[in-house]
Amino acid sequence: MSDHNSASPAAPPPGCPAHGSAVRLAGLQFQQSASDLYRSLRREHGAVAPVLLDNDIPAWLVLGYPEVCYVSAHDELFARDSRRWNQWPNIPDNWPLLPFVGYQPSVLFTEGAEHQRRAGVLTHALEGIDQFELARECQTVAEHLIASFAGSGTAELMNAYAHALPARAVLWMCGMPQDSDETDTLVEDLRTSLDAGQDDDPVAAYQRVGARLTQLVKTKRENPGADITSRMLLHPAGLSDEEAVQDLISVIAAAQQPTANWIGNTLRLLLTDERFAVNVSGGRVSVGDALNEVLWLDTPTQNFIGRWAARDTQLGGRHIREGDCLILGLAAANTDPQIWPESHVGAENSAHLSFSNGEHRCPYPAPLLADVMARTAVETLMEHLPDLVLTGQTTQLTWRPSVWMRGLTTLPVTFTPTTH
Numbered sequence: 294m295s296d297h298n299s300a301s302p303a304a305p306p307p308g309c310p311a312h313g314s315a316v317r318l319a320g321l322q323f324q325q326s327a328s329d330l331y332r333s334l335r336r337e338h339g340a341v342a343p344v345l346l347d348n349d350i351p352a353w354l355v356l357g358y359p360e361v362c363y364v365s366a367h368d369e370l371f372a373r374d375s376r377r378w379n380q381w382p383n384i385p386d387n388w389p390l391l392p393f394v395g396y397q398p399s400v401l402f403t404e405g406a407e408h409q410r411r412a413g414v415l416t417h418a419l420e421g422i423d424q425f426e427l428a429r430e431c432q433t434v435a436e437h438l439i440a441s442f443a444g445s446g447t448a449e450l451m452n453a454y455a456h457a458l459p460a461r462a463v464l465w466m467c468g469m470p471q472d473s474d475e476t477d478t479l480v481e482d483l484r485t486s487l488d489a490g491q492d493d494d495p496v497a498a499y500q501r502v503g504a505r506l507t508q509l510v511k512t513k514r515e516n517p518g519a520d521i522t523s524r525m526l527l528h529p530a531g532l533s534d535e536e537a538v539q540d541l542i543s544v545i546a547a548a549q550q551p552t553a554n555w556i557g558n559t560l561r562l563l564l565t566d567e568r569f570a571v572n573v574s575g576g577r578v579s580v581g582d583a584l585n586e587v588l589w590l591d592t593p594t595q596n597f598i599g600r601w602a603a604r605d606t607q608l609g610g611r612h613i614r615e616g617d618c619l620i621l622g623l624a625a626a627n628t629d630p631q632i633w634p635e636s637h638v639g640a641e642n643s644a645h646l647s648f649s650n651g652e653h654r655c656p657y658p659a660p661l662l663a664d665v666m667a668r669t670a671v672e673t674l675m676e677h678l679p680d681l682v683l684t685g686q687t688t689q690l691t692w693r694p695s696v697w698m699r700g701l702t703t704l705p706v707t708f709t710p711t712t713h
């Protein structure tokens with residue numbers, strides 16, 4: 294997801310008294326820890342904060358753990374179809390968040406029985422992935438990527454490893470042929486369309502990804518295999534080609550970015566926190582502990598847009614009007630003092646909301662597949678480059694200024710060069 298900074302002065306949006314004191318999301322201090330950032334917002338605004346998106350478009354940021362649970366569990370009241378939004382007359386054609394809130398006929402925006410149909414197909418298709426086979430594939434991809442930089446003794450791990458590995462693993466799960474230049478191009482296009490840099494053209498890249506997936510759906514209709522795409526097409530729900538392509542794009546987009554940042558944020562924790570730095574393989578604290586701690590304290594999908602109120606209602610003492618947009622503050626909910634103290638963080642406790650909750654939550658078994666990808670990525674790297682250290686000071690690492698994804702801009706490391 295791209296990052297946006299608005300420099301315009303505060304201006305209350307028309308017709309909304311609560312938004313007079315709203316927080317401009319683009320102005321948040323992302324270099325703080327997630328718990329500090331969201332605790333201060335909660336202190337000032339309560340469990341449901343009025344916020345301003347790009348172009349000062351008003352929305353509600355739901356910060357409390359019980360409130361996020363309530364919103365995500367009541368999809369009849371807080372619905373997913375963005376066409377319900379009462380702000381559409383104020384949204385310009387080039388609005389930067391359009392790729393994420395503009396209605397598309399995919400599983401993401403469906404409601405009720407149609408959502409059950411589409412999500413049912415996805416769960417069935419994802420359940421067919423053998424987790425041991427996925428771990429083996431991730432290890433092969435990891436070794437291939439490590440070999441590309443192992444001889445140099447330095448690497449920038451976000452680009453060379455954390456983003457590349459889940460992109461390749463997800464394309465493999467979807468049945469894309471591996472080991473080809475075409476896969477490299479698709480991985481690059483995927484990265485550009487999901488996470489554009491300044492010189493890239495995300496729209497053109499997105500169109501190339503769509504075209505390639507349309508071709509994949511055609512191929513798999515004729516020649517099904519043991520992959521997500523074929524299982525989706527063979528499901529009795531009878532998806533059309535267009536529905537299959539839309540939902541494949543949703544799966545790939547939903548899987549790649551959060552898993553990449555889960556890997557990056559976990560490597561950061563392992564390399565910078567002395568509880569882990571001494572000896573990860575020593576058994577006192579494990580990679581599993583680090584992965585879980587990240588989901589509590591630096592979760593990749595820190596805020597998720599969104600839900601749209603189906604009618605006027607109350608939430609956290611706020612009056613929500615029909616058609617208002619609500620953002621799920623997943624990182625804020627995870628660090629809500631109501632469910633804190635820190636003893637909650639630990640390998641055994643997975644009551645965080647990092648995969649959301651309710652009907653539209655990250656569908657079973659996607660969180661398990663993400664865990665296989667992230668765990669294999671981190672363990673294989675540590676195994677092959679055991680003396681990996683951060684280049685420079687911990688304080689030089691910077692978080693991307695994104696409201697949506699919590700991830701590092703870069704993760705530069707050095708290690709003893711090896712030949713693989």
Ligand code: HEM
Nearest residue numbers: 400401544547548551552555594648649653654655659663
């Ligand atoms: C660290 C990794 C991941 C995180 C943190 C994550 C988190 C999330 C979140 C927060 C949502 C939004 C839920 C909502 O609207 O309430 C979501 C939805 C979704 N995720 Fe994940 N996810 C991850 C990995 C994956 C993977 C690996 C897959 C697939 C292989 C996947 C597939 C999906 C799909 C298809 C949806 C849309 C569900 C729907 O609207 O019904 N995710 N995920």
